[in-house]
Amino acid sequence: MASTGDNEEEYHSSPEEAEEGGGDDVDRMSFRSASNESDNDAGADDDCTYGDSDSNDDCTYGDSDSDDGLYDEYEEEGLEEVDDEGGILDEMRFTATQYAVLTMDELRARQEEHTARVADLIALPPALAAAVLRHFKWSAQGVWERWFSDERKVRNAVGLREDGSALSRAVNDATLTCYICFEVQGPGEMRSAGCAHFYCRGCWSGYVRTAVGDGVRCLSIRCPDMACSAAVVRDLVDDVADAKDAKRYGEFLVRSYVEESKRLRWCPAAGCDRAVEFDGEKCTVQLDAWCACGHGFCLACGEEAHRPVSCDTVRVWMEKNRSDSETAQWVLANTKHCPECRRPIEKNHGCMHMTCSPPCKHQFCWLCLGPWEKHDGGNFYNCNRYNEAWAEGKYTEEELRRSQAKVSVDRYLHYYERWAAHERSRQKALEDVAALGKDGSQREAVAAAFGVVETELDFLEEAFRQVAECRRMLRWTYAFGYNLDDPAKRDLFEDLQSQADKSLELLHECAEKDRKDLVAEAAGVRGAVADKYLEFRPKLSSLTAVARNHFENMARAFRDGLAEVEVDPAVAARRAAAVPPPLPKDDDDDHRFDDLRM
Structure with a gap:
């Protein structure tokens, strides 16, 4: 506060x-x-726990031939099995009864x-x-x-x-x-x-x-x-x-x-003076609360809302992001040591002739690390010769250390870039919620383009709210994936993540691109897209419900420790037959890590 x-x-x-x-x-x-x-x-401190959802609906996890085919499959199976109540997510509605927002x-x-x-x-x-x-x-x-x-x-x-x-x-x-x-x-x-x-x-x-x-x-x-x-x-x-x-x-x-109370927490949003009271003695497990200002945070750890992953996962991930350890890893992966004084050197010019800084001033070749005097004046050197030892997987200790460091950086960047990208997409979805919500800047224009009253656009606002919540949930799954070491659970996790991601992208594309296309088509010709609107509305509502169920299933699987989720046999067979990638070689991507940390 x-x-x-x-x-x-x-x-x-x-x-x-x-x-x-x-x-x-x-x-x-x-x-x-x-x-x-x-x-x-x-x-005693009473632990807060999630209640089981009343819905037993399951989604089929498997590959689909195309995005349109995925939507058609849901349409053919019937949407009566999809929970389409008001609100964003079933468990969010359930847990809302476990806390109160106080001015x-x-x-x-x-x-x-x-x-x-x-x-x-x-x-x-x-x-x-x-x-x-x-x-x-x-x-x-x-x-x-x-x-x-x-x-x-x-x-x-x-x-x-x-x-x-x-x-x-x-x-x-x-x-x-x-x-x-x-x-x-x-x-x-x-x-x-x-x-x-x-x-x-x-x-x-x-x-x-x-x-x-x-x-x-x-x-x-x-x-x-x-x-x-x-x-x-x-x-x-x-x-x-x-x-x-x-x-x-x-x-x-x-x-x-x-x-000083165990039951109350200030909303951590900037400028907000509200507090959230937990309905119990103390919240000791992950429970997302949503303040009236729109900010979500966990009552147990105080970090931003991070369902479906645990507070420990978030703590480890945030410490990783705040630490300087990755900078040291970047130095190992993208620099070479001077053969004379062992000082790390970054190549910042085009030629391969390197000169160490004073007082060393040793001159060497960037490619083979050999003395430059053997490269000057047409003398023989072997930089252009293929190294048989590399082909047989034989590395020097330094080469192996640098390769492993590069793998570590690349792995971290893989998860961090996706974690950050989903947050940017979530913020854009929240902007769309504000623009299409009540008193929004675009609501009147969109309603006029579709030829309907503004109150009929609530389904569009709900779709973007669902997109924002799904982006948030999917974002935190990458923090979970970075710390997941169990190979068996990784297959289950990646399958759930892939299916949830696919349903989310279908929903977001329909809500954003298809909507804009319809509005552009209707410009200047009132009522021209009436028939297409009648197709667009149920499709978007259906995709909203499908995405909701996919993410609810994923959340339940996370809550159960990924113990009861079955992977599609074709997916499991494909992953079992996958060949691990070769050990990465040095390349010229020094700028990636610096750009990320700026």
């Missing part, structure tokens, strides 16, 4: 962690932070409701109950177990009075001296945190302003008296602080409610 002030620190989940980040500013009034020694939350106002209301229930349970005012709840990471179960097992210990840890008092703030009833500014104040002019140490409003205001300026640690401040551990809570802050500081304190309290 965006920070609420220019002087805020990075948010920490505990006061101890925050205190490690730095000391207080000597120019400002110091404040005291609670130790907040947190006990482990009690209660800031709804979060505050939820927090107040949560606090009120606990306040009634332990007979404390809401402000003190909120301090107890935060100590237990906003877990009512933790409060229930620890409060009634050892109330005194909890009171000491939170900063409540041991005599059982439920006072969150107090007002002086006699004239007293403020021991910060040493001014005499009349009755009703001073406040305390429920203890015996009263201070004037001005000093309290400065104390709170200093605490709020240092970030979320303001939620753990104690009485300014060094010998007192009384907690400073929301009631006192609202009473003594100015409106700006009180507002920021309230924002930190909401942040704490979300970020």
Whole structure:
């Protein structure tokens, strides 16, 4: 979530962690932070699980003679077996009941409701109950177990009075001296945190302003008296602080409610201040949630939505993308070592005469790595001669290492390029959704071209939504494929991926190309494509349903560990007979990896 002030620190989940980040500013009034020694939350963590889909529809996995033949096959088999309900994907509709998207106002209301229930349970005012709840990471179960097992210990840890008092703030009833500014104040002019140490409003205001300026640690401040551990809570802050500081304190309290809770996560989209609440104690397995802003992310790991692959697969893949290991692999694959000093050299000119950089300055041939003096002046050299050892698979250690490094880079690029390409296609599909949706820039023109009212174009918007979701799912299968080592499962995986990809391309081409062709044909001739539109609409709706089922089947197969999917016998036989490619030789593709990482 965006920070609420220019002087805020990075948010920490505990006061101890925050205190490690730095000391207080000597120019400002110091404040005291609670130790907040947190006990482990009690209660078991309930795992969230996917439910089985009610639909038992299966798609045939096998080769088709042509794209049109694939559509005809679905048409002949009958579309009554295809789940064509509203929405994008069956499991997305199912899992939507497992979480709720909350606005800031709804979060505050939820927090107040949560606090009120606990306040009634332990007979404390809401402000003190909120301090107890935060100590237990906003877990009512933790409060229930620890409060009634050892109330005194909890009171000491939170900063409540041991005599059982439920006072969150107090007002002086006699004239007293403020021991910060040493001014005499009349009755009703001073406040305390429920203890015996009263201070004037001005000093309290400065104390709170200093605490709020240092970030979320303001939620753990104690009485300014060094010998007192009384907690400073929301009631006192609202009473003594100015409106700006009180507002920021309230924002930190909401942040704490979300970020320290096991059930809530902020939407990670830029500029979004909504949070998603999981319907359970804690989400520990992959579960995609979709915020009202349109961004999807996983409730378990916080990464972008990545169904059907696991959180571990995404973590490994993202670490691979962020690491610099591939740069080192590129150096190995696309450079050669100077035969004299062993420094890696990249060829950046056309001729084969290489000169190592100072102080080495060794001159050698790029092709055979032999000394250049044997190539100069018409002397004999063997760069043009075929090497029998290479033909027999005999490599030097350096040649083998470079070849293996090149294979590793090429394999990574294969999966990364497809992973990135599907994301670009997904973004384009989302642009089409916006353009063809309600109030979209193209909706009126397309409706006019087809000779229909705008409300009849919902099927077109739904098709592009399905395309975007399928692109996202297919994108993450390449991260899975990169880390898949089991040869038997790889055959199953690639067959599922191929069939899903084929149905997606048919859908996307129909929604994009066929639509544009019809609109272009109808330009200037109203009603000219009425018959073709009547064919286009059911075809696109059918392809939408077919793609949905293909991807649902793929998701179920991933969820089951690729254990119960049968590969078409012809596909298995073809792959079994495939000849592995030869060991790659050096070529002039140095630019590929640099372009990718830019």
